[in-house]
Amino acid sequence: MAMTDTEFHQLADEMFQAIDNAIEIAIDEQDADVDIDASGNVLQLTFEDTSKIVINKQEPLHQIWVATKFGGYHFSFVEGKWIDERNGGEFMPFVIDSILKQGDIQLSL
Numbered sequence: 502m503a504m505t506d507t508e509f510h511q512l513a514d515e516m517f518q519a520i521d522n523a524i525e526i527a528i529d530e531q532d533a534d535v536d537i538d539a540s541g542n543v544l545q546l547t548f549e550d551t552s553k554i555v556i557n558k559q560e561p562l563h564q565i566w567v568a569t570k571f572g573g574y575h576f577s578f579v580e581g582k583w584i585d586e587r588n589g590g591e592f593m594p595f596v597i598d599s600i601l602k603q604g605d606i607q608l609s610l
Contacts, residue, residue, distance in 0.1 A: 504578060509563045512578060516565070517544045517556070520596060523608040533606040548604035556596070565592065569599045 504512075517539060524546070527533040534549040542558040555568040565576045565583060576583040576592045583592035597608045 504563050506560060506563075509560060509578070510558065512583075513558045513565055516583070516592065519593075519610055520544065520556070520608075523610050524600075524606070527606050527608055531606060533604070535600075535604055535606060546600065546604070548606075552603055554596075554599055554603060567592075567596065567599070570603055571599070 521537055521539060521544070524533070524535060524537055528535065536547040538545040538547070542560065544556040546554045546556075548554075552570045553568075554570075557566050558564075559566055559575075562575075563578065564586075567574045567576065574595065575586050576595075577586055578584075584590070585592070585595065593610055597610055600606050600608055
Protein backbone atom coordinates (compact mmCIF):
# COMPACT_ATOMS: atom_id res chain seq x y z
CA MET A 502 0.00 0.00 0.00
CA ALA A 503 1.29 3.45 -0.91
CA MET A 504 2.27 5.87 1.83
CA THR A 505 0.19 9.03 2.23
CA ASP A 506 1.81 12.47 2.38
CA THR A 507 0.77 12.70 6.05
CA GLU A 508 2.46 9.37 6.88
CA PHE A 509 5.58 10.44 4.97
CA HIS A 510 5.86 13.70 6.90
CA GLN A 511 5.25 11.98 10.23
CA LEU A 512 8.00 9.40 9.60
CA ALA A 513 10.45 11.99 8.28
CA ASP A 514 9.73 14.44 11.11
CA GLU A 515 10.37 11.70 13.70
CA MET A 516 13.81 11.09 12.17
CA PHE A 517 14.60 14.81 11.96
CA GLN A 518 13.67 15.17 15.64
CA ALA A 519 15.81 12.16 16.64
CA ILE A 520 18.82 13.63 14.82
CA ASP A 521 18.22 17.06 16.35
CA ASN A 522 17.96 15.58 19.86
CA ALA A 523 21.10 13.45 19.42
CA ILE A 524 23.08 16.48 18.20
CA GLU A 525 21.91 18.58 21.16
CA ILE A 526 23.20 15.83 23.49
CA ALA A 527 26.51 15.69 21.56
CA ILE A 528 26.87 19.47 21.87
CA ASP A 529 26.46 19.17 25.65
CA GLU A 530 28.55 16.03 26.20
CA GLN A 531 31.30 16.43 23.57
CA ASP A 532 31.36 20.21 23.27
CA ALA A 533 30.58 19.56 19.61
CA ASP A 534 30.68 22.57 17.30
CA VAL A 535 27.70 22.21 14.98
CA ASP A 536 24.84 24.52 14.09
CA ILE A 537 21.41 23.04 13.43
CA ASP A 538 18.93 24.83 11.22
CA ALA A 539 15.56 23.14 10.86
CA SER A 540 13.08 24.96 8.68
CA GLY A 541 10.22 23.47 6.72
CA ASN A 542 11.32 20.36 4.89
CA VAL A 543 15.05 20.88 5.48
CA LEU A 544 17.42 20.00 8.32
CA GLN A 545 20.83 21.61 7.79
CA LEU A 546 23.89 20.86 9.90
CA THR A 547 26.88 23.21 9.64
CA PHE A 548 30.15 22.00 11.14
CA GLU A 549 33.18 23.82 12.52
CA ASP A 550 34.96 23.63 9.14
CA THR A 551 31.84 25.26 7.53
CA SER A 552 30.97 22.07 5.65
CA LYS A 553 27.31 21.11 5.68
CA ILE A 554 25.05 18.10 5.70
CA VAL A 555 21.62 18.90 4.31
CA ILE A 556 18.74 16.50 4.85
CA ASN A 557 15.51 17.30 3.09
CA LYS A 558 12.11 15.81 2.48
CA GLN A 559 11.10 15.24 -1.13
CA GLU A 560 7.35 15.00 -0.65
CA PRO A 561 6.34 14.26 -4.26
CA LEU A 562 8.69 11.24 -4.28
CA HIS A 563 8.21 10.30 -0.60
CA GLN A 564 12.00 10.25 -0.29
CA ILE A 565 14.55 11.78 2.03
CA TRP A 566 17.59 13.25 0.32
CA VAL A 567 20.92 13.74 2.06
CA ALA A 568 23.72 15.91 0.73
CA THR A 569 27.15 15.55 2.36
CA LYS A 570 30.56 16.73 1.21
CA PHE A 571 31.03 13.15 -0.04
CA GLY A 572 27.95 13.08 -2.28
CA GLY A 573 24.18 13.03 -2.51
CA TYR A 574 21.95 10.15 -1.41
CA HIS A 575 18.26 9.33 -1.84
CA PHE A 576 16.39 7.21 0.72
CA SER A 577 13.02 5.53 0.17
CA PHE A 578 10.84 3.89 2.82
CA VAL A 579 10.95 0.14 2.15
CA GLU A 580 9.53 -2.49 4.49
CA GLY A 581 9.67 -0.24 7.54
CA LYS A 582 13.14 1.22 6.89
CA TRP A 583 14.61 4.18 5.01
CA ILE A 584 16.94 2.59 2.42
CA ASP A 585 19.47 4.24 0.08
CA GLU A 586 18.27 3.46 -3.43
CA ARG A 587 21.85 3.20 -4.72
CA ASN A 588 23.65 1.00 -2.20
CA GLY A 589 20.89 -0.41 0.01
CA GLY A 590 22.25 1.19 3.20
CA GLU A 591 19.95 2.35 5.99
CA PHE A 592 19.38 6.04 6.69
CA MET A 593 20.27 6.36 10.40
CA PRO A 594 23.57 4.43 10.30
CA PHE A 595 24.49 6.44 7.20
CA VAL A 596 23.70 9.79 8.87
CA ILE A 597 25.56 8.81 12.06
CA ASP A 598 28.61 7.79 10.00
CA SER A 599 28.44 10.96 7.86
CA ILE A 600 28.29 13.22 10.92
CA LEU A 601 31.26 11.37 12.44
CA LYS A 602 33.30 11.63 9.21
CA GLN A 603 32.39 15.22 8.45
CA GLY A 604 32.11 16.78 11.90
CA ASP A 605 34.02 14.37 14.16
CA ILE A 606 30.87 14.06 16.29
CA GLN A 607 29.71 10.72 17.67
CA LEU A 608 25.92 10.46 17.85
CA SER A 609 23.96 7.96 19.92
CA LEU A 610 20.73 7.12 18.12
